[in-house]
Amino acid sequence: MQSAVSALEVRGLTKRFDRPAVDALDLTVRTGEFYALLGPNGAGKTTTLRMVAGLLRPDAGSVSILGVDALANPVAAKQIMAWVSDEPMIYDKLTPLEYLEFVAGLWGIDPAVSAPAAQALLASLGLEPHLHERCEGFSKGMRQKVALAGALVHDPRLIILDEPLTGLDALSARHVKGLLGERVRSGCTVIMTTHILEVAERMADRIGVIAAGRLVAEGTLTELRQQNGRNDTSLEDMFIALVDTEAAAA
Amino acid sequence: MNSTAALAWFARHEIRLAWREWLAMMTGSRGRRKRAIIALIVFAAVMHLPAYAVIGRFADLELPLGKPELIVITATIFLAWALMLSQAIESVTRVFYARADLDLIMSSPANLANVFSVRIVAIALSVTGMALLLSTPFVDVLVIGGGIRWLSAFGVVMAVGLTAAAVAIAITVLLFRLIGPSRTRLVAQILAAIIGAGFVIALQVAAILSYGTLSRFAVLTSDAAAVYAPALDSPLWWPARAAIGDGAVLSLLLAGGLVLLGAVMAIFSPRFAGTVVSVTATAPPARRAPGATAFRGGSRQQALRAKEFLLLRRDPWLISQSLMQLLYLVPPALMLWRSFSESSNAIVLITPVIVMAAGQLAGGLAWLTISGEDAADLVTTAPLPPSRVTRAKVEVVLIVIAAIFAPLIAALAFASVTQAAVTALGVVIATISAAAIQLWFRVQAKRSQFRRRQTSSRLATFAEAFCSIGWAATAALAVTIPVAAAISGAMTVMILAATWKISPRRD
Numbered sequence: 001m002q003s004a005v006s007a008l009e010v011r012g013l014t015k016r017f018d019r020p021a022v023d024a025l026d027l028t029v030r031t032g033e034f035y036a037l038l039g040p041n042g043a044g045k046t047t048t049l050r051m052v053a054g055l056l057r058p059d060a061g062s063v064s065i066l067g068v069d070a071l072a073n074p075v076a077a078k079q080i081m082a083w084v085s086d087e088p089m090i091y092d093k094l095t096p097l098e099y100l101e102f103v104a105g106l107w108g109i110d111p112a113v114s115a116p117a118a119q120a121l122l123a124s125l126g127l128e129p130h131l132h133e134r135c136e137g138f139s140k141g142m143r144q145k146v147a148l149a150g151a152l153v154h155d156p157r158l159i160i161l162d163e164p165l166t167g168l169d170a171l172s173a174r175h176v177k178g179l180l181g182e183r184v185r186s187g188c189t190v191i192m193t194t195h196i197l198e199v200a201e202r203m204a205d206r207i208g209v210i211a212a213g214r215l216v217a218e219g220t221l222t223e224l225r226q227q228n229g230r231n232d233t234s235l236e237d238m239f240i241a242l243v244d245t246e247a248a249a250a
Numbered sequence: 251m252n253s254t255a256a257l258a259w260f261a262r263h264e265i266r267l268a269w270r271e272w273l274a275m276m277t278g279s280r281g282r283r284k285r286a287i288i289a290l291i292v293f294a295a296v297m298h299l300p301a302y303a304v305i306g307r308f309a310d311l312e313l314p315l316g317k318p319e320l321i322v323i324t325a326t327i328f329l330a331w332a333l334m335l336s337q338a339i340e341s342v343t344r345v346f347y348a349r350a351d352l353d354l355i356m357s358s359p360a361n362l363a364n365v366f367s368v369r370i371v372a373i374a375l376s377v378t379g380m381a382l383l384l385s386t387p388f389v390d391v392l393v394i395g396g397g398i399r400w401l402s403a404f405g406v407v408m409a410v411g412l413t414a415a416a417v418a419i420a421i422t423v424l425l426f427r428l429i430g431p432s433r434t435r436l437v438a439q440i441l442a443a444i445i446g447a448g449f450v451i452a453l454q455v456a457a458i459l460s461y462g463t464l465s466r467f468a469v470l471t472s473d474a475a476a477v478y479a480p481a482l483d484s485p486l487w488w489p490a491r492a493a494i495g496d497g498a499v500l501s502l503l504l505a506g507g508l509v510l511l512g513a514v515m516a517i518f519s520p521r522f523a524g525t526v527v528s529v530t531a532t533a534p535p536a537r538r539a540p541g542a543t544a545f546r547g548g549s550r551q552q553a554l555r556a557k558e559f560l561l562l563r564r565d566p567w568l569i570s571q572s573l574m575q576l577l578y579l580v581p582p583a584l585m586l587w588r589s590f591s592e593s594s595n596a597i598v599l600i601t602p603v604i605v606m607a608a609g610q611l612a613g614g615l616a617w618l619t620i621s622g623e624d625a626a627d628l629v630t631t632a633p634l635p636p637s638r639v640t641r642a643k644v645e646v647v648l649i650v651i652a653a654i655f656a657p658l659i660a661a662l663a664f665a666s667v668t669q670a671a672v673t674a675l676g677v678v679i680a681t682i683s684a685a686a687i688q689l690w691f692r693v694q695a696k697r698s699q700f701r702r703r704q705t706s707s708r709l710a711t712f713a714e715a716f717c718s719i720g721w722a723a724t725a726a727l728a729v730t731i732p733v734a735a736a737i738s739g740a741m742t743v744m745i746l747a748a749t750w751k752i753s754p755r756r757d
Contacts, residue, residue, distance in 0.1 A: 083628075094560065105557075108550055
């Protein structure tokens with residue numbers, strides 16, 4: 001289920017702090033695909049995604065989300081995407097349902113649509129018994145699930161997740177992966193960073209490897225293996241080899 | 251390491267932590283520390299002027315004192331004690347709830363009774379140290395004006411600090427036992443606020459009801475107070491006598507303070523560990539909201555405002571702070587009530603009190619709504635322009651301030667429509683100024699950091715305070731001397747303009 005318009009098109013994206021964090025990055029993610037962005041700590045993954053989500057202003061470059069120029073028209077771009085950070089940012093004093101009501105209100109979703117959708121989402125993530133409890137007593141995993149439900153309640157066409165599985169137990173991680181898989185099958189695009197290479201290997205249609213702010217490899221698992229010259233190697237071995245090569249070149 | 255060495259080592263660790271926490275609280279980040287320390291020294295030097303105005307006339311007092319002098323000095327010392335008690339209660343709850351090292355300490359093989367004894371001493375030292383620092387300009391003025399015998403006032407401050415810490419620990423631990431760990435924090439915060447403000451307010455209320463004035467000295471220096479006060483040889487006057495240079499009484503007070511603190515340590519240190527366990531082991535009870543499942547409709551700004559109102563309503567810090575602001579409004583409200591039956595010029599004093607309270611409360615509210623955003627990423631990635639987010643948040647501040655102060659202003663209108671109109675305008679301008687300063691100095695933070703909000707920008711804190719005072723003075727002058735109000739207003743606008751000029755958001 002892919003269309004001509006890319007879900008995400010990044011050109012020459014640059015951000016510099018005390019050193020270049022993202023260095024003239026070009027990246028294209030097709031509509032309806034599950035894209036995993038991998039890279040060592042400090043490679044520029046989160047900075048890239050924060051610029052795409054509108055949380056950080058790039059020094060240079062362009063970002064297009066489903067054909068909408070995200071820098072020129074950020075409100076329209078934000079309407080069709082969702083962002084989930086690795087550190088779940090929710091309100092301690094709200095219940096999961098109140099949180100989702102707030103998110104739906106911010107995105108201007110009709111309450112008649114968002115209320116049942118919120119309940120269904122929370123139920124699918126195993127949070128039904130906690131619908132009316134304030135989040136202040138929740139574990140990190142539960143908070144992450146509430147944040148994820150918040151990202152999905154307005155039915156975004158592009159979902160950007162930064163390490164969404166951090167802190168989740170095996171069952172919760174399976175719930176989340178199932179939910180994301182469903183969204184991709186229904187035509188939504190998912191971009192996710194992860195350090196759990198097995199997740200990328202099993203779920204991603206395509207994988208991008210970023211190092212020192214630049215994309216150093218990209219493709220399906222098979223294509224990456226071909227680029228690496230070994231058909232039997234694991235993603236973990238390829239990832240380490242790529243990152244080592246980049247580090248040596250730097 | 252033997253137990254004495256271990257205790258000394260832990261005491262050093264506690265002192266270092268307390269020092270760094272205090273320094274961080276006073277100066278913010280490391281880069282600005284030097285400038286902040288210089289500013290603090292300048293501030294302490296400047297504080298000698300108001301200290302002279304308040305206390306300079308007492309420097310010549312000699313023993314033996316008459317009852318009116320004893321009452322005034324004793325009441326002042328009691329006020330200091332109440333404020334230190336409030337500060338100490340806050341410190342004790344922070345040790346229970348906020349220190350990140352409790353797991354480490356509890357899982358270590360150290361003798362917990364000893365460790366917590368050291369911690370109790372650290373609380374007493376930090377409370378006393380802060381009190382000594384704040385009292386220095388006042389004692390300096392007395393020493394310069396009345397001789398070195400006034401140095402014994404420092405000893406009284408120490409004795410008062412020790413007893414305040416001891417009582418605070420006893421109150422907090424008893425609260426744990428009576429109402430449980432989950433409610434203790436909120437109750438302790440509210441108690442601290444009430445204790446801190448209660449004494450002054452009670453005196454003002456008594457002064458208004460008896461003499462029709464806001465001055466608490468009216469009660470303290472009255473004949474009635476002298477008649478009901480105990481005899482001159484009563485131990486009640488010991489703190490006053492010690493402050494003025496009675497060395498024997500001072501020694502008794504210091505010994506009494508130390509014995510009280512020692513007794514509290516002996517009784518409560520072994521139980522401290524159990525109390526800490528009950529706090530850390532007891533997960534906060536799952537607090538349930540009403541079970542409604544239908545979502546409300548409305549615009550995106552309405553969603554933002556509804557969220558802000560809900561969070562403000564559920565914020566214990568704000569509740570205790572608002573309670574304190576409302577307590578301060580009790581005396582002017584009483585004054586207003588009296589003025590309906592008796593014609594009095596004192597009613598003019600209500601205007602600056604209301605405007606000042608509104609400015610201060612608006613500063614806190616503006617920080618909570620504008621800077622204290624727990625889900626900053628969510629709000630930033632929401633499809634609405636930042637200006638609309640800001641507008642919705644400022645509207646919340648204005649609505650809350652209007653809800654709190656409108657009844658008082660409406661009551662004022664029955665006494666004087668002009669004064670009510672001036673007060674309302676003052677409240678609006680003070681609120682907008684406070685919100686603007688928060689916007690210019692906005693630093694994204696968690697709501698739980700509210701207690702330390704002033705460390706993110708010392709400049710914003712001072713600007714906020716000066717603007718509140720400036721608008722309060724302008725409003726008061728507008729009712730009495732309009733020409734002077736124009737000058738005061740222009741000066742406040744200049745403060746605001748200078749604040750904007752040096753704010754990071756100017757660009």
